[in-house]
Amino acid sequence: MVRRSSGFVSKKPHRKSRGGCLTCKRKKVKCDETQPACGYCALRRLECEYPQDTLPRSSTASTSASPSHEELHLVPYDSSVDGDFNDITCQIPSWVAPAIFVATGKLSFEEVELLHHYKTQTWQAFAVRGDDTTHPIHQDRVPQLAVTQPYLLSALLSLAASHRNWLQPSKYSEDKALMYRQKTFQHYTKDLQNITSDNYETILLTGTFLLALIPHPGNSASDEDYLEWMYTLLKMSEGLRILASLRWSQGIEKLSIFPLICRELRNLPPPPIIASLQTRAGPLGTTPDHPNPPSTYGMPGAMPGANAVFLPPPLMALLEDIMNPLDTGPIDIHGNTLYPVFHALSPIFLSLYYYHLNPDFNVRVFVLSSFLLPDFLALVKAREPRALVLMAWWFALVCLVPKGWWIRPRVGVVGALGRAIRQLGDTGVWEALEGAERVVDVLLSADIEKAAESVFEGWEGVYWDDGPGRAQEWELGLLVDLSDELDFAGLDLHFDLQA
Template identity: 25%
Template sequence: MLRRSHKKSRGGCAECKRRHVKCDETRPICRLCSNSGRDCSFASEIQSNKPPTPGASPHEQSTSPFDFAIFDAITPSSTCLSASGSPSFQDPTYQNDGLDEPLNLNHMELLIHLNLDDEIFNLGLGDVINPLGLHAGLRIALTHPYLMHQLLAISACHLSFIHPEKKSFYHHQAVSLQTRAVSIFNTASTTVDASNCAAILLFSTILGHHILADTLSIRVEGNLDVFVQQCIACLSAQRGVFAITQSAWPLLMETELEPILNLSRNFTSREPRGAHCDGLRGLVDACERLEVEEKEALGVAIHYLQLGFDAEVDGSVEPQYRFQMIYLWTMLVPQGYVDLLAARRPEALALLAYYAALLHFGRDRWQVRDAGVYVLGMIVRFLGDEWAEWVEYPKTLVDGELHG
């Protein structure tokens, strides 16, 4: 039988040569590797051959207003724990499901689901983000592969929650696509400018929603340390999203995302109205073991928590803001609070108990479910009677569902 002749690609990437397929030699990642989620040798070549900035120290060689390496630590092991019963991304026993093909119906299913199910981003601005934000995101993703991969990843993440009978399959898709998205982003991104600022912000935000959903899905009963470790990783990544937004704000105001960003800023810049966190604030102010800087960090975190409670119970707050602080709080807490939580300081854990109450208000959200009861229960048991006063109010909010 005669074989069809084809022109060889002598300058192709190593992965295409291994597969005996023609590489289009697109850099920094060839099209076949990008579509199939493979590691393209072109990307590693660029990374290894990138010259340092003349006269700059290793800590000064960042080419953008913020550090793109903030996403280097986002790997399957740090965002998707196998404790849920799903196979890990590197599980050698997992069967080939066709995800390595350049184009397949699995990806089409994720794209269609992304368009049809408006619950995926229900911790955002509700109906405001759909269709405006999603349509803008899909259009921008056509020229920014890392954004497209992350959009498909969170679609798979959502499907893994609503179809428990296929949880392992969709979880595998979500982890694979998220890992590839981060890899493409870290190799392709250089400076933030008018051409990519919207894509970078959308990617970072959607990745943040994905990480939060993974964090809130952790269930290692009675092991608060596991949750806190994952929570710290989540908060650190979300602060990266905040840094991106701050650094690129003037450019972002010139994009089609401007209406959404202004709505979000309108909410977060408000003064708190309610008194739900007054007891916690009073205990923090009176605590002699806290340094001034530590009280300030806790005060900022409490400020945004109260905005979340206001949105839940204050009828004058627009309904689209009702659950937004569940996500935004993880992005707006200062580094000082993250440090206190990392040290397992009881004051920081008590504040996290109030966030757990906020989660309980959003228990009908697919990302949250029973996370509020689960987290609050662990904190109450960990702190014990000595700190009972600090967590009494959130306990009353979840009364009846909290297991002792």
């Protein structure tokens, strides 16, 4: 017999891991079989997949080698709450999810999770329009288009990661949002050089997503940071306007995503004569041959080329000063650049007055930046006081839209603009600024409804409660006119005007 040495220790028999993940089997290492990711894969940030014929094991396995919830970037599961697979806290094991192949190849499990987060949560916070028309587009059409183009898929994943970071801030989600944003630009700039009928829709849609992916100023941001963020947003919107102009005269409304980029939802009644002013309209973000879009209201008997504007009294006074400078003063060289912005703001106030907080108002607010022309952006960059006042009013109106989580700096921008304007020392412009600041103050101290009502404080002959009634009278008048026209044509049609 072979004599054993005193230092010999019998080797404990090895138990094979029959239910281990595929990665551990390939590496020939022992798998602790923890779900949804084993300790070996989690620590090395590897994709952990189990054979589909393997049943999930109990979580009673040893956790000594398993990472914590924080390391896995998971939210602790609350067993007292019923499972909801639309909830971001509900983790779906990777072995349950089938492989998904897109234009860039196979989606990782993390990308599938972000895609799921967009379809179940992000789009609801992103759909600022406020009616049901765009819901199927956001929830279904956008993901369908995203899997066909790398830049749109990366933009969607970045948006989902950014929204997840907003809901539950973490450095991991923030880094993911930045990574996918960089991928978006990498692919997007390449395809912008070759726009075709096949990729035009996805390129245009990606442009709208990029507006939501502009990095926000931090909590300790300075006024310069806020103003730089604002200017970046305006420049990105300019690019979106140029993209839309490529198709505007060729039936852009035929695009499946048109409801996401339309500029208005309804025609508006003309402004009350008592509070309006006729001016030259100026180019409202025009393309070379076609208005983008044409005016939706006008004054009966107005002079050719003139439109009525509907603005708060301080803004109206500012516009009158531009139109009618003092005889002793120099000609306002920026007048033609500022006119279009006054006119682009006018229908936003008109929609708010006649129909209060409504989807048409939301749409008009968010598309205003696409009306701004390069000459005006140059004035904003140069800190021209009146251009800054118009931007302060716009951001104050943006504050009245209940959604739009990606424009978190909007209140801070109004404050930064106010301080910049006062430093310039133009007291005549300060009065026009104060109305915008009041809207923000009311919003912070009360609610959106009260803040919207405060927009019309001090308007002679214009009262918040009168707007819907006046709109109804105008709509009734249209029905009467239509009835008269049909009767005149010999058609025996009657309308119940009291219905």
